[in-house]
Amino acid sequence: MSRTLYDKLVDSHKVQDLPDGEMLLYVDLHVMNEYTSPQAFSGLDEKGLSVWRPEAHLAVVDHVNATRSSVAPDAESKLLIDNLSNNCKRHQIALYGLGDPRQGIEHVVVPEQGLVAPGMVIACGDSHTTTYGAFGALGFGIGTSEVEHVLATQTIRYRRMKNMRVNINGALAPGVGAKDIIMKVVQLVGAGGxxxxxxxxxxDTIRAQSITGRMTICNMAVELGARAALIASDEVSKAAVKGDIANTVAVWESDSDAQFDREVDLAAGDIAPLVSWGTSPDQSVAVNECVPEIDTPTPKAQESHARALQYMGLSVGTQLTEIAIDRAFIGSCTNSRIEDLRAxxxxxxxxxxxxGITAIVVPGSNLTRMIAESEGLDKVFREAGFDWREQSGCSMCLAMNDDIAMDGERVASSTNRNFEGRQGRGARTHLMSPAMVAAAAIKGRIADVREYLNEEGS
Amino acid sequence: MPSMVKGLAAPFPLSNVDTDVIMPKRFLRTITREGLADGVMADLRFNAEGEVRPEFFLNRIEYANPSILVVGDNFGCGSSREHAVWGLKQLGIQAIVGTSFAGIFYDNARKNVLALAGIEPELRDALLKHLEQGAQTVTVDLEAKTVVWGEQAAPIAMDAATQQSLISERDDVSDTLRFSEQIKTFEQKQPAALRVKVPT
Structure with missing residues (x-):
């Protein structure tokens, strides 16, 4: 019987059927951070359990740490960082902590360190674990109780999802990239779609994307509610697999006649550089458009629309390119890889x-930073007026460290979520690609990156 | 949990309420599960000076101390932080009635015995209307898989595994460890290529 890539990944990792249609699913690699794992380790301790297979876990510090190497962690951050370190030591789990050249944002570190290959199942206490679909691997976010379950059993209790396929064909216009593709899909399918x-x-648009672009697309698939995102493995993903596992990479793809519960088609030529205007990632428009009116005027939708406008301090009809910004942020597991920094x-x-614009760039890992510095990118950013951060981390994507936007400040951001309060209480986030953030930083307001590309004739 | 939650229900009809809103980041800087009730929707309940915002539903006298929330579509989207569920439980919320819930939030709720009851949008809207003047008694019956208010009842879309898990409050880890032999057998058959060893 023909199967989808997703079903093949699930079938190949099923350990045991459970009652009521659930199963035990084997987890090849489990990744942890300092803020969603502490209570999982306490849970093990309370039950007197050990870690099933310590070498199948990686822990990184990324969410709470300062990204200026000169800033010492505050007391609460230190508690979380030290707690992770102690837990890893006690259970013989690999930890890439602050100061380790391998440290960085978890979903940047894992591919960089050769820990993902097509056909794997990867779980992590972070919703953006969907990133690994770029390699034809099944990645998904889990909560802390499930982190404990994976530590103790190397499995999770799983129920099979339905299959959706998003088909994107055609050539992208100049200045349009992976971030715009996924923002368009989120806009079309909706935040819970x-x-x-x-x-x-x-x-063919997806096939033409680099592994970095594919990671950006799969990363933000969680913003449409997807519990997993997948792209069939091919020469691009095979070439991106590093280390020992690179020699044994198999092809993972859906059968040509596999059935999907839902299909969505999108023409690449219809995608423009996108910018979010509201407080949900599906509230976005092309950069050369205006803050839109509501498309489905039900009372509830109207209330959400009005509330988003009020929070963002915007009115219907305002040109996006007239919106002045206070900050520019390039970073996050969505867009902080070397290709993003180059763009x-x-x-x-x-x-x-x-x-008057505060602009910062936080490379996705310390290794990424070193590669960027060897290419002289740090000088380009610094000379332009960006603060080049030397310690990697999630930083202002979710503002769990000291990089917090102030009440009412507007941020052009290469990140994944424009939720109320995400980058600071009252802070207003506009999601866009890293090149668009750069353009906005130069203009001091939201800007169309294509103006800059045209000047160079590209 | 008892198979039935009966209590006062309060309305929070916004769509796409994310876990950043349900549990703001400053409450995540902790290594325990405790003390999170104050964090629930803190930026909506309190102003920047920490004063109560009287207009927010949880602060209104007619909706004080609910045990059930009736919410908008796609509730709990965004971050995987289980702190959102821990906080809601600590605030006294035992069930949430909506139309759709984000996947990770749904699983986190199940693990913590917080019942998420998805009903048809029209019926959810009718329930919201029922609550317009003040909190009302609502019953979430997990055995019958219905939400009941006044003379109305709405069927809950819930898979049998989640239903049983909520009612029996089973301990998943020890349950799974009964399959230790099967897990070991699976590992022996796994292709070497997938058997990751993370360098320390």
């Missing part, structure tokens, strides 16, 4: 950040 689904991305640096080269 893929709840209960595993979503496979297919089509932003290309826009910034020889230009300056507008007066």
């Amino acid at each position: 893929a709840n209960g689904y595993a979503v496979e991305f297919a089509g 932003a640096a290309k826009v910034l080269k020889g230009r300056k950040v507008a007066e």
